[in-house]
Amino acid sequence: MNKTQLLNKLRSEEYILPKDIVSEDQLDELAHTLIEIFNEQKPQLESEKRLQQNYLEVVNYLLIQDLNKPKSRRHDFFDTSFLNTLISLPAAT
Amino acid sequence: MPYLATPDWKQVVRAKWLIFDTDAIISIIEFKAEDLFNSLKRLGCTFVYIHPVLLELMNTDTVQKRLQRGALLSEHEFTQLNITQTERNLSNRIQKSLPLGVKSKPSSTDFYLGGTLAKYGQSQNAVLLTSNTKDFPMPIFPRLSFINLQNTTEVKAISVLGVDMSKVLE
Numbered sequence: 307m308n309k310t311q312l313l314n315k316l317r318s319e320e321y322i323l324p325k326d327i328v329s330e331d332q333l334d335e336l337a338h339t340l341i342e343i344f345n346e347q348k349p350q351l352e353s354e355k356r357l358q359q360n361y362l363e364v365v366n367y368l369l370i371q372d373l374n375k376p377k378s379r380r381h382d383f384f385d386t387s388f389l390n391t392l393i394s395l396p397a398a399t
Numbered sequence: 400m401p402y403l404a405t406p407d408w409k410q411v412v413r414a415k416w417l418i419f420d421t422d423a424i425i426s427i428i429e430f431k432a433e434d435l436f437n438s439l440k441r442l443g444c445t446f447v448y449i450h451p452v453l454l455e456l457m458n459t460d461t462v463q464k465r466l467q468r469g470a471l472l473s474e475h476e477f478t479q480l481n482i483t484q485t486e487r488n489l490s491n492r493i494q495k496s497l498p499l500g501v502k503s504k505p506s507s508t509d510f511y512l513g514g515t516l517a518k519y520g521q522s523q524n525a526v527l528l529t530s531n532t533k534d535f536p537m538p539i540f541p542r543l544s545f546i547n548l549q550n551t552t553e554v555k556a557i558s559v560l561g562v563d564m565s566k567v568l569e
Contacts, residue, residue: 363460369469370453374479382473389470393463 337383420529490514
Protein backbone atom coordinates (compact mmCIF):
# COMPACT_ATOMS: atom_id res chain seq x y z
CA MET A 307 0.00 0.00 0.00
CA ASN A 308 1.51 3.32 -1.01
CA LYS A 309 1.22 6.58 0.87
CA THR A 310 -1.84 7.83 -0.99
CA GLN A 311 -3.69 4.56 -0.53
CA LEU A 312 -2.89 4.51 3.17
CA LEU A 313 -4.02 8.09 3.59
CA ASN A 314 -7.29 7.32 1.84
CA LYS A 315 -7.78 4.30 4.06
CA LEU A 316 -7.12 6.32 7.18
CA ARG A 317 -9.66 8.90 6.05
CA SER A 318 -12.38 6.61 4.84
CA GLU A 319 -12.62 3.67 7.20
CA GLU A 320 -14.26 3.87 10.56
CA TYR A 321 -12.36 0.80 11.69
CA ILE A 322 -9.18 -0.48 10.15
CA LEU A 323 -8.31 -4.10 10.68
CA PRO A 324 -4.60 -4.84 10.90
CA LYS A 325 -4.89 -7.37 8.10
CA ASP A 326 -6.26 -4.62 5.87
CA ILE A 327 -3.19 -2.50 6.08
CA VAL A 328 -0.13 -4.59 6.57
CA SER A 329 1.52 -7.93 6.71
CA GLU A 330 4.28 -8.80 9.16
CA ASP A 331 7.09 -8.08 6.71
CA GLN A 332 5.70 -4.65 5.83
CA LEU A 333 5.76 -3.16 9.32
CA ASP A 334 8.89 -1.06 8.78
CA GLU A 335 7.53 0.31 5.52
CA LEU A 336 4.24 1.19 7.17
CA ALA A 337 5.99 3.00 10.02
CA HIS A 338 8.08 4.98 7.54
CA THR A 339 4.99 5.91 5.53
CA LEU A 340 3.17 7.01 8.69
CA ILE A 341 6.03 9.35 9.60
CA GLU A 342 5.97 10.79 6.08
CA ILE A 343 2.23 11.35 6.34
CA PHE A 344 2.71 13.14 9.65
CA ASN A 345 5.33 15.46 8.19
CA GLU A 346 3.23 16.25 5.14
CA GLN A 347 -0.27 16.29 6.63
CA LYS A 348 0.16 17.71 10.13
CA PRO A 349 -2.60 20.35 9.81
CA GLN A 350 -5.00 17.72 8.49
CA LEU A 351 -4.07 15.32 11.29
CA GLU A 352 -4.87 18.06 13.78
CA SER A 353 -8.22 18.91 12.29
CA GLU A 354 -9.73 15.77 10.72
CA LYS A 355 -11.15 13.60 13.48
CA ARG A 356 -11.40 10.30 11.64
CA LEU A 357 -7.97 10.70 10.07
CA GLN A 358 -6.44 11.56 13.44
CA GLN A 359 -8.09 8.70 15.29
CA ASN A 360 -7.28 6.08 12.69
CA TYR A 361 -3.73 7.39 12.39
CA LEU A 362 -3.14 7.17 16.15
CA GLU A 363 -4.72 3.70 16.30
CA VAL A 364 -2.39 2.42 13.58
CA VAL A 365 0.66 3.91 15.32
CA ASN A 366 -0.45 2.26 18.56
CA TYR A 367 -1.02 -1.02 16.72
CA LEU A 368 2.59 -0.94 15.54
CA LEU A 369 3.81 -0.22 19.07
CA ILE A 370 1.83 -3.12 20.49
CA GLN A 371 2.96 -5.47 17.72
CA ASP A 372 6.53 -4.57 18.60
CA LEU A 373 5.96 -5.04 22.33
CA ASN A 374 4.87 -8.61 21.72
CA LYS A 375 8.32 -9.44 20.36
CA PRO A 376 11.42 -10.22 22.41
CA LYS A 377 13.55 -7.11 22.92
CA SER A 378 16.22 -8.33 20.51
CA ARG A 379 13.67 -8.55 17.69
CA ARG A 380 11.90 -5.24 18.20
CA HIS A 381 11.83 -2.64 15.45
CA ASP A 382 11.51 0.48 17.65
CA PHE A 383 9.58 2.15 14.86
CA PHE A 384 9.13 5.57 16.46
CA ASP A 385 11.31 7.68 18.72
CA THR A 386 10.01 9.06 22.00
CA SER A 387 9.90 12.63 20.75
CA PHE A 388 7.65 11.68 17.82
CA LEU A 389 5.32 9.69 20.07
CA ASN A 390 5.09 12.54 22.57
CA THR A 391 4.19 14.89 19.73
CA LEU A 392 1.37 12.55 18.71
CA ILE A 393 0.12 12.12 22.27
CA SER A 394 -0.07 15.87 22.72
CA LEU A 395 -1.91 16.51 19.45
CA PRO A 396 -5.10 18.43 20.22
CA ALA A 397 -8.06 16.09 19.78
CA ALA A 398 -9.73 16.85 16.45
CA THR A 399 -13.47 17.44 16.61
CA MET B 400 -0.35 -6.02 62.24
CA PRO B 401 -2.53 -2.92 61.95
CA TYR B 402 0.34 -0.54 61.34
CA LEU B 403 3.07 -0.73 58.75
CA ALA B 404 6.79 -0.57 59.13
CA THR B 405 8.09 -1.81 55.82
CA PRO B 406 11.60 -1.47 54.43
CA ASP B 407 12.56 1.14 51.83
CA TRP B 408 11.02 0.15 48.51
CA LYS B 409 14.29 0.74 46.68
CA GLN B 410 15.91 -2.07 48.65
CA VAL B 411 12.93 -4.35 48.06
CA VAL B 412 12.70 -3.94 44.29
CA ARG B 413 16.41 -3.73 43.46
CA ALA B 414 17.35 -5.97 40.49
CA LYS B 415 13.98 -7.70 40.52
CA TRP B 416 11.38 -8.45 37.88
CA LEU B 417 8.48 -6.08 38.44
CA ILE B 418 5.14 -7.50 37.32
CA PHE B 419 2.80 -4.55 36.80
CA ASP B 420 -0.92 -4.60 37.48
CA THR B 421 -2.97 -2.33 35.22
CA ASP B 422 -3.88 0.12 37.96
CA ALA B 423 -0.24 0.59 38.97
CA ILE B 424 0.63 1.77 35.46
CA ILE B 425 -2.45 3.98 35.23
CA SER B 426 -1.76 5.48 38.66
CA ILE B 427 1.81 6.35 37.69
CA ILE B 428 0.53 8.10 34.57
CA GLU B 429 -2.25 9.92 36.43
CA PHE B 430 0.16 11.19 39.07
CA LYS B 431 2.56 12.26 36.31
CA ALA B 432 5.19 10.10 37.99
CA GLU B 433 6.66 8.51 34.84
CA ASP B 434 10.15 9.35 36.06
CA LEU B 435 9.62 6.54 38.57
CA PHE B 436 10.27 4.11 35.70
CA ASN B 437 13.72 5.66 35.21
CA SER B 438 14.45 5.33 38.94
CA LEU B 439 13.37 1.70 38.87
CA LYS B 440 15.50 1.04 35.78
CA ARG B 441 18.53 2.51 37.52
CA LEU B 442 17.93 -0.02 40.30
CA GLY B 443 18.30 -2.79 37.75
CA CYS B 444 14.61 -3.70 37.57
CA THR B 445 13.04 -5.48 34.61
CA PHE B 446 9.50 -4.42 33.72
CA VAL B 447 7.06 -7.14 32.72
CA TYR B 448 3.34 -7.43 32.04
CA ILE B 449 0.88 -10.09 30.97
CA HIS B 450 -1.45 -9.85 28.00
CA PRO B 451 -4.66 -9.36 30.05
CA VAL B 452 -3.04 -6.26 31.56
CA LEU B 453 -2.32 -4.91 28.09
CA LEU B 454 -5.96 -5.50 27.13
CA GLU B 455 -7.11 -3.58 30.21
CA LEU B 456 -4.71 -0.74 29.42
CA MET B 457 -6.07 -0.50 25.89
CA ASN B 458 -9.66 -0.56 27.13
CA THR B 459 -9.99 3.18 27.50
CA ASP B 460 -12.23 5.75 25.92
CA THR B 461 -9.80 7.76 23.82
CA VAL B 462 -7.20 6.81 21.27
CA GLN B 463 -4.84 9.39 22.76
CA LYS B 464 -4.87 7.54 26.08
CA ARG B 465 -4.34 4.21 24.34
CA LEU B 466 -1.36 5.63 22.48
CA GLN B 467 0.01 7.22 25.65
CA ARG B 468 -0.11 3.88 27.44
CA GLY B 469 1.32 1.94 24.48
CA ALA B 470 4.12 4.49 24.09
CA LEU B 471 4.94 4.24 27.79
CA LEU B 472 5.30 0.45 27.61
CA SER B 473 7.46 0.81 24.52
CA GLU B 474 9.68 3.60 25.86
CA HIS B 475 10.39 1.78 29.11
CA GLU B 476 11.01 -1.56 27.42
CA PHE B 477 8.31 -3.61 29.04
CA THR B 478 8.38 -7.29 28.20
CA GLN B 479 5.32 -9.48 27.88
CA LEU B 480 5.21 -12.75 29.79
CA ASN B 481 3.14 -15.48 28.20
CA ILE B 482 0.53 -17.24 30.28
CA THR B 483 1.07 -20.96 30.05
CA GLN B 484 -0.69 -23.88 31.68
CA THR B 485 1.65 -23.51 34.66
CA GLU B 486 0.38 -19.99 35.41
CA ARG B 487 -3.21 -21.17 34.89
CA ASN B 488 -2.75 -23.99 37.37
CA LEU B 489 -1.13 -21.68 39.91
CA SER B 490 -3.97 -19.17 39.38
CA ASN B 491 -6.53 -21.88 40.10
CA ARG B 492 -4.73 -22.91 43.27
CA ILE B 493 -4.65 -19.29 44.46
CA GLN B 494 -8.33 -18.84 43.62
CA LYS B 495 -9.24 -21.88 45.73
CA SER B 496 -7.07 -20.68 48.61
CA LEU B 497 -8.44 -17.16 49.08
CA PRO B 498 -9.42 -16.46 52.68
CA LEU B 499 -13.14 -16.82 53.29
CA GLY B 500 -15.02 -13.55 53.60
CA VAL B 501 -12.61 -11.50 51.50
CA LYS B 502 -14.61 -8.49 50.40
CA SER B 503 -13.43 -8.31 46.84
CA LYS B 504 -13.96 -10.00 43.55
CA PRO B 505 -10.57 -10.47 41.93
CA SER B 506 -10.82 -10.50 38.15
CA SER B 507 -9.35 -13.20 35.95
CA THR B 508 -6.51 -10.77 35.24
CA ASP B 509 -5.78 -10.61 38.98
CA PHE B 510 -5.64 -14.40 39.24
CA TYR B 511 -3.33 -14.62 36.23
CA LEU B 512 -1.13 -11.96 37.83
CA GLY B 513 -1.07 -14.05 40.99
CA GLY B 514 -0.19 -17.17 39.01
CA THR B 515 2.55 -15.33 37.14
CA LEU B 516 3.97 -13.99 40.41
CA ALA B 517 3.87 -17.51 41.85
CA LYS B 518 5.74 -18.88 38.83
CA TYR B 519 8.48 -16.23 38.67
CA GLY B 520 8.56 -15.13 42.30
CA GLN B 521 11.30 -17.56 43.19
CA SER B 522 13.25 -18.14 40.00
CA GLN B 523 13.38 -14.54 38.81
CA ASN B 524 13.01 -12.82 42.14
CA ALA B 525 9.80 -11.22 40.91
CA VAL B 526 7.38 -8.96 42.79
CA LEU B 527 3.98 -7.59 41.85
CA LEU B 528 3.19 -3.87 41.76
CA THR B 529 -0.45 -2.98 42.33
CA SER B 530 -2.43 -0.16 43.85
CA ASN B 531 -5.36 -2.47 44.58
CA THR B 532 -4.57 -4.72 47.55
CA LYS B 533 -8.21 -5.79 47.90
CA ASP B 534 -7.70 -8.24 45.05
CA PHE B 535 -4.44 -9.58 46.50
CA PRO B 536 -5.17 -10.39 50.14
CA MET B 537 -2.76 -11.41 52.84
CA PRO B 538 -1.46 -13.86 53.87
CA ILE B 539 -1.12 -15.22 50.34
CA PHE B 540 0.27 -11.94 49.07
CA PRO B 541 2.51 -10.39 51.74
CA ARG B 542 3.08 -6.65 51.41
CA LEU B 543 6.80 -6.12 51.13
CA SER B 544 6.90 -2.36 50.71
CA PHE B 545 5.04 0.63 49.28
CA ILE B 546 5.83 3.27 46.69
CA ASN B 547 3.88 6.42 47.50
CA LEU B 548 2.70 8.64 44.68
CA GLN B 549 1.62 12.15 45.48
CA ASN B 550 0.36 15.38 43.98
CA THR B 551 -0.73 18.56 45.67
CA THR B 552 -3.89 17.03 47.17
CA GLU B 553 -3.63 13.24 47.05
CA VAL B 554 -1.41 10.36 48.03
CA LYS B 555 -1.69 6.90 46.52
CA ALA B 556 0.30 3.82 47.46
CA ILE B 557 1.55 1.28 44.98
CA SER B 558 2.03 -1.91 46.94
CA VAL B 559 4.97 -4.18 46.30
CA LEU B 560 3.68 -7.71 46.85
CA GLY B 561 5.29 -11.08 47.14
CA VAL B 562 3.53 -14.43 47.22
CA ASP B 563 3.65 -17.07 49.94
CA MET B 564 2.86 -20.41 48.33
CA SER B 565 2.87 -22.14 51.72
CA LYS B 566 -0.54 -20.44 52.23
CA VAL B 567 -1.89 -21.88 48.98
CA LEU B 568 -3.64 -25.24 48.68
CA GLU B 569 -1.81 -28.01 46.84
